[in-house]
Amino acid sequence: MALSQAAYKAEQAIGDGDNAVTIQNVTNPGLERGKYGQPGTHMKALAWMGKNKVEMIDCPKPKVLEDRDVILKITGSTVCGSDLHLLHGSVIELQKGDILGHEFCGIVDEVGSAITKWKKGDRVVASFQIACGDARAASFVWLSGQKLTENL
Numbered sequence: 001m002a003l004s005q006a007a008y009k010a011e012q013a014i015g016d017g018d019n020a021v022t023i024q025n026v027t028n029p030g031l032e033r034g035k036y037g038q039p040g041t042h043m044k045a046l047a048w049m050g051k052n053k054v055e056m057i058d059c060p061k062p063k064v065l066e067d068r069d070v071i072l073k074i075t076g077s078t079v080c081g082s083d084l085h086l087l088h089g090s091v092i093e094l095q096k097g098d099i100l101g102h103e104f105c106g107i108v109d110e111v112g113s114a115i116t117k118w119k120k121g122d123r124v125v126a127s128f129q130i131a132c133g134d135a136r137a138a139s140f141v142w143l144s145g146q147k148l149t150e151n152l
Contacts, residue, residue, distance in 0.1 A: 045100075107123055
């Protein structure tokens, strides 16, 4: 845990650098509502509130920030083993109010301009793998009806 804390402090001091391909550290649109959240629009979310404590909160609905973004209305979610590391405070990077969840299904609500194969109302499932979307292996998602399709 000490190594994780040291790495987090180093990242805070150094920053993400110029090697990131997407906007980083947007885990709570309420922290910078004008920059990341839609004004006057709220949603429910499961948020980490401290070691071994989560709560359902009202928070700003995120907005499309990049042309490859997709905003979903989550209809179902679950937890996995990696969530337990977050819950128990082993992952130091969390701040109070950070939104949890990376395994879910939902309905497409908004898409960025580069998204051409998904549209508002499409049903999607996201498994635990978080990928860039550029590599061939990362370019497939399951849409409702069990059809495997490219994501852009």
